[in-house]
Amino acid sequence: MLLLWMWTIAASAVAAPAPRTEGQRLRAAQAPNVVLVASDAFDGRLTFHPGSQVVKLPFINFMRTHGTSFLNAYTNSPICCPSRAAMWSGLFTHLTQSWNNFKGLDPNYTTWMDVMEKHGYRTQKFGKLDYTSGHHSVSNRVEAWTRDVAFALRQEGRPTAELVPSQHEVRVMAKDWKNVDAAVAWLRTQGVNQTEPFVLYLGLNLPHPYPSPSSGENFGSSTFRTSLYWLEKVSHDVVTVPKWLPLSEMHPVDYYSSYTKNCTGTFTDKEIKNIRAFYYAMCAEADAMLGQIILALRQLDLLQKTIVIYTSDHGELAMEHRQFYKMSMYEASAHVPLLLMGPGIKANLQVPSVVSLVDIYPTMLDIAGIPVPQNLSGYSLLPLSSEVVKNEHQLTDFHPPWILSEYHGCNANASTYMLRTSQWKYIAYSDGASVLPQLFDVSSDPDELTNMATKFPEIAYSLDQKLRSIINYPKVSAAVHQYNKEQFITWKRSVGQNYSNVIANLRWHRDWLKDPRKYESAIGRWLKAHTTPEAVRRK
Known part of the structure; x- marks a missing residue:
C-alpha cells in the first residue's frame, strides 16, 4: 500500500500539462489596463488564513474578496535581482544566468512591458525595478563570489527592531511613499485620459528590512x-516565536546562512517577537501603499477597467529557522503573495495550484491578447483565475503541478534548487552528492522542521529525477562556481595593491580583521582548487 501511495505521489509530480494555447483576449471590448504592484520581501502566507490573522491588511483582503488569490505562489529565486529577472523575463534563473544581485538581465533585454508597449499599451514604471546587472554593493558581490571558500564570516548586523521617534508616523518609508504619490499622480493626470490601455508598474522597498548604519x-x-x-x-x-532546531542539528547550508546573517547567538523570546511584530507592521504599511493605488483607480472610475496584480519578489524569514532576510527555500523566504483582481478575473477564488513569478510574463501578454511565446518558462494564470476551470482536476490542464526555484547568491554556500509540488518540497544542493538533500511534507509539517529525505528515499529519488529533467543542476552549479571564480579574479585585479585593505573592510570586517591572513589564505587555496563545488563546511 505504501509503495502504491508513493507511486501516486511521484506520478503527480511528473504529470505533464496540456499544450499551451496562445494568448486569449478577455471578453471586454477593449483590452483592460493593468497595474502591477510588487513589494520586496512580503511573506505570501500573510495573504490567506491563518497568516492573515496576525496583521490587518485591508487592501489585500479587498483584492482577495474581489479577485483571485494564489495560495501557493513562489519566487523563482529568493533574492531581489534574480527573482525580478525571472518575473520580467518569464524565464528560469539558470536560463538568464541571473546568478546574484550583481548578475541579472541585460539592460536591453525585452521584457513583457516592452512587448505590451510594442502592441499599443502606454507603459509607465515607478519605484524599485532591480532586475538588471551591475547594481548592489561590492560587499554583496564579493560575498556571493566567495561563498565556496572554506570559511564563514558574519556579513550582517544582528537583526533588531527600531521604533521611529515620531510614534504615530504614517509615512515611515518615505522613499516608497514618494513613488506611490508619483504613481497616483500619473493615474490622475495621464492614466485617466488615455485612449489606449495602459500598464503601470509600482515597485516597493517595503517590507524589506532597513539599512543598519x-x-x-x-x-x-x-x-x-x-x-x-x-x-x-x-x-x-x-x-x-518560531521553533528552532538546535545548531548541531541544522542542515549545513542552513547553519552557514544563519551564521553569516549573524543569527547563531542568543535571542530572547521578546527580541524575536518584536522583530516579527515590527515586520508585520511594515507589511501593513506596504498594504496601505497598495491601497492608495486601488483607491485612486476607484475614484477615477478605472477600477472596473483595470486588472490589478499584487506580488513580491520573495518573502522574509523574520527569525524563522534562526534567520532573517531571504536566500532560503523555506516557506517564509520563498512563498510570495500573488493576487489578481479586475475584469474577467473570478471574485473570491482561492487557487491551490503551485505557481511562480515566471508566470507573470505570459499572464501579462494573455491579458493584452498578445500571443504568448512558446519558449517561456511560465504559464498564463488567466485560465486559473477565470470561469474556465470548473474543478480542481482541471488545474493541471493549464499549469504543470510543480514549480522550480533556484538560488546561487550570498549567505548560502551551495547552489540550491527547490522542486515544489502540491504536497512535497524537495531541495537539492550543489552537485546532488556532496550536500544532503531535504524533503518536506509541507501539508503535515508547515514549520519544515522534519527532513524526510531518508525516511522516504523513493519519493526523494523520484522528485530528484523530475528536477534533473527540468534542470541539469550539477552542471549549473559547476557553471556558477566557475563564474564566481572568474568574477572574483577580475575584481581582485581591478583593486590592485589595495586588495588586502578593500576586502578586509567589507561587511564582514568585524570577523575578517581578527585574522586577515587566515582568510586571505583560504581565498588563495580556493582560487587554486579545481572548479567542482567544494563540499559544504561549517566554520
Missing part, C-alpha cells in the same frame, strides 16, 4: 523599523 562603515540591512501607528495593526497575541 549602527553596524559600522560597511553595513547591511538588518533593522525592522516602524511606528506605533502600524504596530497597532498587528495582533500581538498571535505573534509566535
